[in-house]
Amino acid sequence: MTYVLLSVVVALAFPWGASAVARRLAGALPPRAACWTLTAAALLMAGGTIAALSGLLHVPFLASLEQVPPGRVLEVWPAAVPTACAAGVLMLLQLVLLVRRWLRHRSLLKAAWQSVAGGTGGGDLLVVPGSEVDAFALPGYRGRRGRIVVTSGMMRALKAGEREVLFAHERAHLTGRHHVLSAVVDLSTTVHPAVRRVRESLEFHLERWADEVAAASVGDRKAAAAAIARAALAGTAQQRRAGGGYPLLSVATGPVPRRVQALLGPEPVAPRGGARRAGALGLAATVAASAPAALALAYGLHEYVEYAAVAVRGS
Template sequence: MTYVVAGLVVSVVLLGCAAGPALDLLRRSAVGPGTAVACWTAALAGTSIAAAGAAAAALLAPPGPGHGFLSWLRDCLPHHGRLATAAAAAASAVLAAACGAVLARGLPRLGRAVRRRRRHRETLRLVARADGRHPDVLVLDHPVPAAYSLPSRRRAIVVSTGALEALSAEELDAVLAHERAHLRQRHHVLLLALDLLHAMLPWLPTVRRAKARLPLLLEMAADDAAARAHGRRALVAALCRLSAGPAVAGALGAAGAPAAGALLERVLRLEGGAPEKPRRAARLAAALFVVAAVAVPLLAGAVAVAELARTC
């Protein structure tokens, strides 16, 4: 068990501390934003799994406090009365509070984000109207050009009347393809999970860097999907026309004022022409990293569970 816990701790250190600076080099490399997003996601998932496994193993493995507590419950409670039961309940509450302290920092934030999205969707039902040409689009009467997506079962893309007037048909199609890529690739879910993890483990370098890097990479991945479908020129023109529009909390928009610096980087990237095709060695290395970053913590966690079951 000692070696398993040590392996989980090493995984936390490597993925939570060292992986972030290494993955920063992928932003401008030839692997592409989609591959970079997969690597960042794997590093974050592996960090979460390893951290949870290390904490659980440290608490429950002998001679950890959790294992001693479980042994005490098993051996002592059958021989004692209400006082022992009350003491066990109090100790359980303390242990549960200690284990849930980290979650308590992140879950309320996640709940607020979900409620904000739900209120936004309810408001759109009252003030927006369905677009007759596109079954997944709502039209909002507003003179400022804006387009964004908000996860929903029906009509998840919102376009303002100002955007409909400012964009040509080809540019509008590019914007809609961008937003559909966000929805299809579940970028909203990834950003919610990232926000939760950052609230719980903000001191880990990989988590901090992912908070700063991933939003831009997600936009670039959606840009590539739209550019493949409708061309780079139409997408660049649409991004420039939408650049004055506001950003919407909890939503992903093709362009917005708070992301002006990121928008400039995206436009320059698109105007630079087709990116270099990823090399086979780079793609293979990225795939191996994604698999290892998730599989190793999972395997170590499974071994820890088996050891705990055998010991207890």
């Protein structure tokens, strides 16, 4: 049983190391590649955790396949049923949390659409009247396509050129379907707590992705940096007075000073040569590390069930 438990510990502990590797690798990649890397890592961590727990849950079932009576299994392997029950309870809890988080996402999206019912505009732009200074990308909902939502207060706070940067930033969130990546990683946090650090990193890189698209659209990185800083400062001040901003992708999300500093530097490019190989090896190592853990768990469970079956038959 020690071997089995060790395999489970390895499988469940893997996401903590994978989270650190994924965040480190994302920091060396352009924003778009970083976002996809973090999302893939989150899915990998969640999938590995579910696989480990599922393996434990099926231990009694594996014993039944070996035609071992349940009573004799408990005598030879007393921890089998309690371990399977614990895994089952944990998986049920994960399912409940996952459903609750999903329903919360839908509720927030519905509330967001209701809050902009009085907005006007053309194309993908929706201007909402009011003194609040806010702007965010509103994903599509029930047949309605996504819109760029900007309050009248934000429109007044920015100059014409700065508004174009803001529109391009929020439009990048919609066209890149950043809300899908964000939702996938956020839902994955209900499976393993290590994914929360990945979610924090993803929020920053999603904003960096939109920042770079906005800068490219206006052709002036310094002007884009100034516009984003101005919009974020205006929005942040309003959010402090309102007690928090809306939980949607917005120009004021993430560490704004780091984003502005990045825009003031050269355009990020994919690593070349040794850096690219190092990044690829790092990601490959992260993915490959889950395979031995899963194989070790499967092998350990199989061997222990075989051992239990032999012991029962020989008694």
